[in-house]
Amino acid sequence: MFKESKKKLSAPAMDTLLANGTSFEGTVEAEANIRIDGHFQGDIRSTRTVVIGESAVVRSDIIAQDVILAGKVFGSITTEGRLTITPTGELYGNTATTALVISEGGILDGTIQMNRTKDVELSTSTDESNDETQSSFSKNKEDSQAALQSEAG
Template identity: 75%
Template sequence: MFKESKKKLSAPVTDTLLANGTSFEGTVEAEANIRIDGQFQGDICSSRTVIIGETAVVRSDIMARDVVLAGKVFGSITTEERLTITPTGELYGNAAAAALVILEGGVLDGTCQMNRTKDAEPLTSANDSNNESLTHSDKSQENNQAPLQSEAG
């Protein structure tokens, strides 16, 4: 009577792979999905998804649309959309993302900045009275964050 639906969670297709047992040093710029299971040192920039596998050790600053972290990253991660840290994932550095998911056991040893997405609405004028009570240092901190928010959007 009821049809059972079995949807599988599919990982993004891997277009570029750095396999376990491989080490690479340099800069990677791609308009494709990237998966790293080996060792990498340098910068990574992708307009799609970057997956850091469980066996990976990456010393890098990563910029991508989405990042799935299951290995170790020493550096910063900046995503346009989602950063997911799995139970085996460890980030020793800073993160900037529109959405952050840290599963139980995952490690974020650094700071995180939540970037606004294009769809996010600014605070309404009802909150303006609260904004007037900000100190000078709070207002200057808000001004310092504006360039990061505009880069992500």
């Protein structure tokens, strides 16, 4: 009555969870999603998404594809994708990312380095239009400076 499937089902990657009320110190490296709801100190590296839950306090440098921050992080966050800071999220440190979303109430106390995605490449036609834009910008800047000098003088 039922046909046996000849397709082999692959098990999804298990997520790594550090639950609320748990403390951990060390280095975590994973090719799966990581969620931290407890206290963590050390380095975190993931090729997938790292979620820092609302109750989490993390003293760490985090490198991941994407990071969703709802708790507190003291350290740097580097993503190849998106850093999302929710209304309860707090980052006290630097970040380097290609996309940044900070919801109202979220805190980022540090520096931001926005990186281009690997897909974006500048062509020679873009360079030529940039040259025209640059010369137009320089002329506008000169005009603005001259106007300021005549007002001051």
